Amino acid sequence: MNHTPVYIVCSPRPLVGKTLMSRLLSEFLLLKNGAVNSFDINLREPSLLDYLPAFTxxxxxxxxxxxxxxxxxxxxxxxVAKVIDLGFHAFDEFFKMCEEIGFLKEAARRRVVPVILFMADTDRVSARGHEVLRDQIPPASLVTIDNEYVVRGELPVAMSQGRMLYIAALPAFLKTYIDRLSFSFNDYLRHEKDSSAELHQWLRKNYLGFRELEQSLILQKS
Known part of the structure; x- marks a missing residue:
């Protein structure tokens, strides 16, 4: 059965890697499928629109x-897969809206598959936000992102019991390199011939994680 995935990258806290995750996922989908529609709901700069203006x-x-x-x-x-970079300021309002209009049921009726990618952290605000989503989102549709750059150590137990995706931290100099507005992950893969380079390995591992997530959705809906 064909389906259209909608990936919602979110957290009730700033500076946890939402835009980086949205960039990675958007470029993966663009490379794999040739098209993606991305949406930027952010107050802070730079945001997804600054990095990927052609399809955001x-x-x-x-x-x-x-x-x-x-x-x-x-x-x-x-x-065409959709990616939403949901700013922390809009977290509560967005999911309140989804519940009020019955977004999940309407999406299922139209063969649209929402996937919530929650950027984990160890503070109380994140714990409360994750609890809200667990009450509202089916377990198969909620994926907790363990971003090593943000979470240095073990995740809270409640966050580590469902579906997970792990993102390794990059050295500071590589983090600065990929944070440039002109940087493209796909352009880098096309031009970097050394597959043993640390950034090349990091990127391929993340893309493989996205591919496995996508395949699990296909199996889930088939």
Whole structure:
């Protein structure tokens, strides 16, 4: 069965790697499928739109019109994967809206598969946010991202019991390198011939993780 995935990258806290994850996932989908629609719901700069302007658009959920515009785009089964970089300021409002309009049920009816990628942290705000999602999102649709750059040590038990995706930390000089607005992960893969390079290995491992996640969705819906 064909389906259209909608990946929602989120956290109730800033500076946990949401935009980096959204960039990685968007470029993976672009490389694999030739197309992706990405949405930027952020206040901070730089944001996903700054990195990937060719296929990213801003979205606003501060008013009813903006919410309707976004949801109309997300529930279309057009075969083009969607990625949402959900700013921390919009976390509560976005998932409150999803619950009020029955987004998950409507998505299932239209063969759209939402996947929530929660960027983990060890503070109370993150714990509360993860608990809210566990109450609202089916376990198969909630993936906790263990970003080593942010979480240095063990995750809280409640976050480590469901589906997980691990992102290794890069050395500071490589982190600075990929944080440049002009940097493209796919361009790097095309031009870097040394597959043993640390960044090359890191990127391939992350893309493999996305591929396994995508395949699990296919099996889940087949």
């Amino acid at each position: 658009e801003t979205a606003d959920i501060d008013n009813t019109f903006g919410k309707m515009q976004l949801m109309d785009r997300l529930i279309v089964d057009d075969g």
